[in-house]
Amino acid sequence: MGRKILMLLNEPYPTDIRVLKESRSLLEAEFEITLCCLARKDEKLEEEVGGVRVLRLKGSESTAKKGLLDMYLSMTRINPLFSRFLKNLFSKETFDFVHVHDLPLFFTARSVSPVPVFLDLHENYPDALSVWFKWRKNPLIRLKNRMFFNYPHWQKFEQDAVKEADHVIAVVDEMKERLLDQTGLESDKITVVSNMEDRYFLEQEVDPQVFEKYKGRFIVSYTGNVGPHRGVDTLVKSMAFLKDHEDIVVLIIGNCSDDTRSYLESLVEENGLQGRVELWGYRPFHQFYSFMNMSDVNIIPHNKSGHTDHTIPHKLFQAMMVGKPVIVSSCKPLKRTVELSKAGLVFEAENAEDLSKQILRLYQETELYKELGVNAKKATIDGDMNWENEGRKLVELYSHFSN
Template identity: 40%
Template sequence: MSYIGMIVDAPYPNDIRVRKEAESLVENGKKVVVICPRKKNELQREVINGVDVFRIGNNYTNTKKGLHDIFESTFNINLLFFFGIKKALKQFNIQFLHVHDLPLAGTGYFFKSKMKRIILDLHENYPEALKTWFAWKKNPIIKLKNMIFMNPNLWSKKEEKYCKEYDVVVCVVEEMKQKLISNFKIEPQKLVVVSNYEKKEFVENFLSSEIQSIITNKNFSITYVGGLGPHRGLDTAIKAMPKIVEEIPNAKLFLIGKGSKNVEDKLQEITKEFNMQQYVKFVGYRPFNEVSTIMRESNVNIIPHKSNGHTDNTIPHKLFQIMMSKSLLLVSSCKPLKRIVETYDCGVVFKADNINDFAEKVIMIHDNENKLSSKRANAFDAVMNKGENWEEESKKLHSLYTIS
């Protein structure tokens, strides 16, 4: 039987999008092998929920990844993955190559002639993301390396080239599809939107009450869950806290997640600058069975992303997770977030990067929690009954592999 080869430069099954797609295809009767790097003590071969995992290399560290990134940026090929794919082709009858994200596009393209179809799955607007990901880096050597090899203009040219060369390009939101059409004149028929929706069964995560949460009734809890980064808008939330606590003395901002040392140091500096140490809690990583309880019990869950070329062309999984939790939702005016929240009247929108508007919206939510309960219900209804779920969205993914 023929295989779909999924290529991802990240540990598997850690990447939510890759895991969801791979398992969905297996559930639909397809055979899938995920080719990914091998870290120390990981198995080279295993099967996880029906998905074959083929790990390549040994002890894949951040340093090794950085070196491969430099080579890849210069020569459009990642040698670890090039030889890894060749090995996989000898062991699996791979007829479709599904490449996750732009950096591996050049490597995957080398195998186009051997495949029935090659698919490029863009998790985000990668060139624009490069402008924001490294904004708070301090190491001058790393900053120089990023300026030369992770230059957004260079990667924008790669994006145009490979979007035209691949048979199908998968986009994570409609906004990304329209951007590729308008910027690069990519044919609309080769672009397919497969968004980061959740399975309906994910709602079961919010039914348990076994985990003791850090959220208590003593606080008006403003909660962020996810990775910490310059583009996440967490600096906006922290800077808004002085105005918020003037009106809501028991307000507390909970940051659930991890980021790089530079990012965490920067957010801690802002917290101290605004004298908000008492009101901003850096919780760090928590297992999802605890995170789901925190989401559910919080007074308001926030996605305060800055609005830019990156965030306006992607969407986080946690949006749909929060919608399932039946908790109040406050999002920034990033295009995809604003579109979904306003379409279903399922939350509140503040102007991205606007400290005063964020504070005013939080205060309004505090003063009108009961009146806003319909928005909670609308959010839940959207994901469970109106198609904003993986069961519906995955049909578009399955259709990519129906050719003979």
């Protein structure tokens, strides 16, 4: 069998860091990658991005259009935009595999693909739908989500997809175990490829001015998209227990919806934390290395749920690589990784007081702080918690099926 892979992504590209890393590893192993994804306004419909041939589909540039397509997909399991495009593409070109990124496009691919279809589950999608929209206020959006994006419907979608896929790629061991328990599949049908980071992440330049305003203060940072499942509300509330330590500041850096920002701002005001907790909102991705590097502590405070117990963020390994201790909640993959590497502290998810105690430990215990930071860097740079090691699993998987 050959080495041409067609990837499908129900989002624009380049934005997804997992797609980027997987593509790069496969390209280095001399696979050819074509990626079919959504188009933003004014993007080229075909171009090469980092060695990947990217084909973009018009027709979902507005939020309304994307919403209608997603509702149709929920009812029929088929995305008509991708279905038409793929039928035309397969009539003109040949591929050896289809690699579907995340759950929604699986049956669209399965219905038209003449070659094996691999399903790459970035996260526990059915459970994620239960928490992603928790802070949305618009009653029409809430009704739409209850009707079309409810857990029972998408759990059945997932179970059927996992059974029909030629192979499944899971993001953490906990996700694989969950799928095996729910479907009764053989273990060798699922390969775990986790969201670890390339060592070259450390080759970026640091801008020492990013936190100039907070010079001399103890900076606790959350970096990344902000939403209901990410536990940032617990982080805000934790600072109410640390009011006597005025040099500790929490910075929340990342994109969030208007509803999310409004909710978090109300928490800051209710707890009298103005000047102690700041919502920075969106910042360019290239600055995030500097934010992590210049913070005293990087924190991943995810609320515990079926979603967060079965996925893991890239930023955990990024934060570990910069050699600073991390604080994570007790979600299973986070807790397992941090305890195994001895790279930080764990607090009980959604327990703001416990989180405040862990922040205070790192603030007060200098030797512990240094030891955890050293361990974090050692696990990712000298150990096997990096993409160089993890990416080989994906290459070996495709190489096995190519023979």
